Amino acid sequence: MRIGITCYPTYGGSGAVATELGLELGRRGHEVHIISYASPFRLRGGFAQRVTFHEVVPTDYPLFEHSPYALALAVKQHEVALREDLQLMHAHYAIPHAATAWLAKQMLQSERDLKVVTTLHGTDITLVGQDPSYFTITKFSIERSDGVTAVSEYLRDETYRAFGCVGCDVRVIPNFVSTTDFHPATDGSWRRALAPADHKILIHVSNFRPVKRIADVIHVFAGVRRALPATLVLAGDGPERDLAEQEVDRLKLRGDVRFLGKVDQVAELLRGGDLFLLPSASESFGLSALEAMACGVPVVATRQGGLPEVVVDGETGYLAPVGAVDEMTERAVAVLKDGATHERMRRAAAARALEFSTERVVPRYEALYQDVLGD
Numbered sequence: 001m002r003i004g005i006t007c008y009p010t011y012g013g014s015g016a017v018a019t020e021l022g023l024e025l026g027r028r029g030h031e032v033h034i035i036s037y038a039s040p041f042r043l044r045g046g047f048a049q050r051v052t053f054h055e056v057v058p059t060d061y062p063l064f065e066h067s068p069y070a071l072a073l074a075v076k077q078h079e080v081a082l083r084e085d086l087q088l089m090h091a092h093y094a095i096p097h098a099a100t101a102w103l104a105k106q107m108l109q110s111e112r113d114l115k116v117v118t119t120l121h122g123t124d125i126t127l128v129g130q131d132p133s134y135f136t137i138t139k140f141s142i143e144r145s146d147g148v149t150a151v152s153e154y155l156r157d158e159t160y161r162a163f164g165c166v167g168c169d170v171r172v173i174p175n176f177v178s179t180t181d182f183h184p185a186t187d188g189s190w191r192r193a194l195a196p197a198d199h200k201i202l203i204h205v206s207n208f209r210p211v212k213r214i215a216d217v218i219h220v221f222a223g224v225r226r227a228l229p230a231t232l233v234l235a236g237d238g239p240e241r242d243l244a245e246q247e248v249d250r251l252k253l254r255g256d257v258r259f260l261g262k263v264d265q266v267a268e269l270l271r272g273g274d275l276f277l278l279p280s281a282s283e284s285f286g287l288s289a290l291e292a293m294a295c296g297v298p299v300v301a302t303r304q305g306g307l308p309e310v311v312v313d314g315e316t317g318y319l320a321p322v323g324a325v326d327e328m329t330e331r332a333v334a335v336l337k338d339g340a341t342h343e344r345m346r347r348a349a350a351a352r353a354l355e356f357s358t359e360r361v362v363p364r365y366e367a368l369y370q371d372v373l374g375d
């Protein structure tokens with residue numbers, strides 16, 4: 001198949017999933033064209049067989065305070081679809097990608113029928129899409145897509161609840177993880193690089209947005225640190241980074257907390273960890289939790305959104321209500337102090353992640369494409 005993929009290039013789950021999907025589709029013999037305003041971080045700036053990146057450059061003009069990116073994107077989607085004879089455009093994160101794909105489809109109408117598949121990732125449904133400034137176009141572009149997927153049952157149900165979406169058949173295709181890249185540690189090299197030998201290592205990876213509740217990560221760690229020697233490793237960057245740094249200083253934890261900023265080799269980092277923390281206020285799936293589990297790292301997270309579809313409470317980690325810092329701390333300390341339970345959870349986490357392997361999930365997208373194309 002000849003497939004276009006549009007996504008955000010920035011550090012974040014939807015861009016990671018879209019890019020990994022494109023790379024895997026290329027490996028499976030499809031021709032893939034990724035369209036965005038910058039090369040997505042997981043494309044690693046590199047060359048991949050049958051995968052081509054197309055940059056959208058919205059021309060500036062003194063009249064514009066903000067260049068109309070969505071229009072330039074629609075033009076690029078149309079241009080690439082026409083030149084490369086694309087059969088379908090897969091939009092990741094509805095806003096604005098599903099609407100611009102629909103526009104590109106209309107512009108191509110006299111030539112042929114470009115199919116549009118939209119994957120809903122999270123805040124495009126739960127937050128941003130419900131804002132009055134985006135609601136009607138989000139609903140419209142979902143309803144006009146030829147195929148719609150959601151990354152969890154929770155997100156599918158939330159889509160129906162919030163948007164109605166008459167005539168939509170939202171298919172759940174969960175996020176996936178490459179178990180070739182994300183696998184349990186085979187030696188202790190990364191662990192040694194992260195913390196003193198006698199420390200337990202807690203990890204959090206995110207884009208430091210308020211929804212991630214970074215303060216809870218730090219407060220859970222503070223409680224763990226009182227109970228045993230431990231290091232907290234924070235990877236990523238974003239609007240709450242400064243607040244997090246200040247909280248670490250206020251609690252006098254600086255000696256045991258490492259802020260790494262944006263990290264590309266996240267699998268290697270995760271392999272060095274003992275426990276992953278994801279106390280989010282909302283999470284449609286929690287790709288970072290899945291990637292941690294694939295590396296054999298149990299997860300302490302919130303019982304929120306799609307997280308219970310990923311983390312099995314009591315088996316691959318623990319789930320607690322949003323803001324329940326004491327409960328999360330208690331769970332974290334218990335598992336880190338009990339070697340047998342920790343080992344059992346490590347194995348269960350890695351085994352659970354296999355259910356979300358690239359090999360199992362990507363064929364479900366191929367099947368959807370075939371359905372949409374009527375093959």
Ligand code: GMT
Binds near residue numbers: 015284285286287
């Ligand atoms: O929806 C967002 O906030 C952005 C998006 C992203 O690009 O990071 O995150 C969402 O999509 C991920 C990939 O499908 C999911 O793993 C995240 O749970 C989801 N984030 C939220 O729901 C907050």
